[in-house]
Amino acid sequence: MSETTWHVDGEVLARYAAGQVTSAVAASTEAHLTSCGTCRALLAPAIPTERLDGIWLEVDDRVDRLSLPWFERVMVRCGVGEDTARLLAATPSLSASWLGSVAAAAFLAASAADTSPRALFAFLTVAPMLPVAGVAAAYGRDADPAHEIAVAAPYSMLRLLLLRTLTVVAVTLVLTVLAGLLLVDEGWAAAAWLLPAAALTTATLLLSSRLTPVWAAAWVMGTWVGGVAAAWQATGTRLAAFGALGQSFALAVTLGCVALLVTQRHVFAFDTRRSA
Amino acid sequence: MTTVQVTEVAKSFGRTQALAGATFAAGPGVTGLLGPNGAGKTTLLRILATVTAPGSGRVRLLGRDPRDAQDRLEIRRRLGYLPQEPGFHRGFTVTEFVDYVAILKEMAGRAERRAEVRRVVELAGLTDVADRRIRALSGGMRRRVGVAQALLGDPDLVVLDEPTAGLDPEQRLRFRDLLSRIGEDRTVVLSTHQTEDVAAMCPHVVVLDGGRAVFDGTPSALTASADGRVWLSDARSPEARLAWRTPDGDVRNIGDQVPAGARALRPTLEDAYLLLVGDRARNSTGQVAA
Numbered sequence: 001m002s003e004t005t006w007h008v009d010g011e012v013l014a015r016y017a018a019g020q021v022t023s024a025v026a027a028s029t030e031a032h033l034t035s036c037g038t039c040r041a042l043l044a045p046a047i048p049t050e051r052l053d054g055i056w057l058e059v060d061d062r063v064d065r066l067s068l069p070w071f072e073r074v075m076v077r078c079g080v081g082e083d084t085a086r087l088l089a090a091t092p093s094l095s096a097s098w099l100g101s102v103a104a105a106a107f108l109a110a111s112a113a114d115t116s117p118r119a120l121f122a123f124l125t126v127a128p129m130l131p132v133a134g135v136a137a138a139y140g141r142d143a144d145p146a147h148e149i150a151v152a153a154p155y156s157m158l159r160l161l162l163l164r165t166l167t168v169v170a171v172t173l174v175l176t177v178l179a180g181l182l183l184v185d186e187g188w189a190a191a192a193w194l195l196p197a198a199a200l201t202t203a204t205l206l207l208s209s210r211l212t213p214v215w216a217a218a219w220v221m222g223t224w225v226g227g228v229a230a231a232w233q234a235t236g237t238r239l240a241a242f243g244a245l246g247q248s249f250a251l252a253v254t255l256g257c258v259a260l261l262v263t264q265r266h267v268f269a270f271d272t273r274r275s276a
Numbered sequence: 277m278t279t280v281q282v283t284e285v286a287k288s289f290g291r292t293q294a295l296a297g298a299t300f301a302a303g304p305g306v307t308g309l310l311g312p313n314g315a316g317k318t319t320l321l322r323i324l325a326t327v328t329a330p331g332s333g334r335v336r337l338l339g340r341d342p343r344d345a346q347d348r349l350e351i352r353r354r355l356g357y358l359p360q361e362p363g364f365h366r367g368f369t370v371t372e373f374v375d376y377v378a379i380l381k382e383m384a385g386r387a388e389r390r391a392e393v394r395r396v397v398e399l400a401g402l403t404d405v406a407d408r409r410i411r412a413l414s415g416g417m418r419r420r421v422g423v424a425q426a427l428l429g430d431p432d433l434v435v436l437d438e439p440t441a442g443l444d445p446e447q448r449l450r451f452r453d454l455l456s457r458i459g460e461d462r463t464v465v466l467s468t469h470q471t472e473d474v475a476a477m478c479p480h481v482v483v484l485d486g487g488r489a490v491f492d493g494t495p496s497a498l499t500a501s502a503d504g505r506v507w508l509s510d511a512r513s514p515e516a517r518l519a520w521r522t523p524d525g526d527v528r529n530i531g532d533q534v535p536a537g538a539r540a541l542r543p544t545l546e547d548a549y550l551l552l553v554g555d556r557a558r559n560s561t562g563q564v565a566a
Contacts, residue, residue: 057387069372082386083379090365090376145363146377149425152325152357153380154349160380266345 008032008039017046084163090146091138091164102130102172106179121238125228127176128197129221132204134168136217143213158261158268161205169201192242195250200224202257209267277303279433279463280324285333286487287319294319296487297333306459308478308495309467312553315484317467318360318437324465325357325435338433338463353382356431360438360467362422364410370397370421371406377425392428400424401450415442423451427458434458436466440473452477471546475499481545485553495545502543502551506530509538518550 008016008029015021016029033040068076068085075085106127137143139161144150151157173194180191200220207216231240240246280302287295295316309317322328323335326342338354340347364373374393383389397406400420405413410421419442426434439455440448456477458464468474474481475495483491483498491498508526512519516529530547534540 054387057391069367086372086376086379089372090368146365146373147363148322148327148359149357149362149377150380151327152352152355152359153377154352154382155380 007036007042010042013039013043014046017043017048019051087160087163088167090144091168102134103175103179106130106172106176117238123180124193124196124239124242125225127180127193128200129224130176131169131172131197132200132217132221134172135165135201135204136213138164138168138213140208140213156268158265161208161268165201165205169197173197192239192247195247195254196224196242199250199253199257202254202261206257206260206264209261209264279303279338280307280465281334281336282320282324283334285320285323285330285335287316287323287328287331293487295323295330295333298484298487298489300482300489300492302463302465302480302482304459304461304463305480306455306464306466306478307480307482308474309465309482309484310469310471310474310549311467311484315553316487317484320484321435321437321465321467322359324433325355325359326351327357327359351433353429354432356426356428356434358422358426358436358439362418362425364418364421367409367411369407369409370402370413370424373410373421374425374428378428381428383429396424396427399427399454401447416444416447419443420447420451423454430462432462434462434464434466436464438468439466440468440470448473471544471549475545483549483552491552498548498552499543499545500548502530502548504534504540505532505551506541506543506547507534507538508541509535513538517554 012021012025012029016026021029033043068082069089071089072082072085075088076082080088139147141147150160176193176197177191180193204213204216204220207219210216211219228241231246232238234240237243278301280300282298282300284297284299285295286293286297298316298320309320311317319328323330323342324337326337326348329343335342337351340351342348342351365376368376371393374397375389378389378393383392394403394406397403400423402417402420402424405417410418413421419439423436423439426436436455440451443451452473455464455466459477466473466478479494481491481493481495481498482489491501507513507529508522509529510527512527513529513531513535515533515535516531518531519527519529521527528541529538530543530551
């Protein structure tokens, strides 16, 4: 490119460097600068280093943003902040394979539920455990390989746990509700597992302050299956646990666990590891 | 200036006592923790990293009490930690993982955070693999990813559990250079099985054994404790506490009684360490008695 025979006025260059010219003058100056080494040399020392660094940071940032992994891109499009999307991307139970398994389990249980009361009972018993399993695989030493690094960071562990839990539960609920609505004929049954699911999930979160999430989920699911069986045994009605009394109990457990979670939030500040 | 103060700290896991009243203090500079397997190094470092709470005793870090929630938060904001077995989200690239940790470290401002991520990735010598998935990296490279995340935010206290494990000799030398530069004005506490690492970069060494600090001083003071207790002979001396054949065919003996005719040697840090913790150290260093 040949050097031009005219040069930008010094005062205009100074105002351009300070970002104080109109867009028309800026465009004209930039067009000239691309072919004039003399003006570029005059301009360079006048550009504030901090401003230049800031511009480069922004350029880097825009370029980085284009290369977000697909999961994070989807989350960002759904309105989730980029930082939060990255924290969620590290959740094992939000992986495609895990969600595929949950969907398969929900649809299998729901399709069987349409064929007999026994299968409906199985669907209602299994459905509340799906979000619990997701929560167990979302957080803690067993599920999160970088858990120990996360515990030593200032980010609130309870906040991270709740963030991942909410996302996992939301996704699992969508899949299971869809399966229930599409495949279970009895309208009430499609929703009868929701309150028990809330109770089991909050109980798992609460126990995670003392046990690893996997153990907490195992205890909760074992207790749930035992409770459902006991209710059946005591009343002689197979779906007793899902009746009005059972739903009220589930609501009470949910509220109680949430209250205890709030009071015991400080316990999540440490790792629940039990060995050296 | 004391930045790490550990006083009579004990910690048990069920019936296993990991720490039994450990006491030591450290300030700016690199402090090396030596000790055989099961001596309590990892438990102590996890306590210093505020990951676990001590069962009893007192800990103060950067002038704050980690038992207090607000103090603990302040400590964590000024802390870098590499666990013994750092796990990685293997689907992440190096940059994505370090950025993930930077978010956990509450680094605000996406552009500034990315710049900081690039800085520590470069410091750890990972620029060429910054966009590679962690699952495709070698063990040594992953270790460096662990070190990179520990350096985020230029922390005042850096706690590293066996940072040189799995590094090749060249990486280890680079790492020593990096750590000694960091330790010029910051507190670095690291554990290692490598006495060479301690001799090369730690002005302060603490030897743990059985959950207690059995030595706290300089590497030269530790080495001096073995003066007159190391000698060469043709055969293994029955008085030697430990002995092994050197590549030259002689037997290096260490113990309290020098037999007649044996040639006294200037001790190394490893000799002194072996004398201090005895047979238990052999499992850690891989040293085999002749």
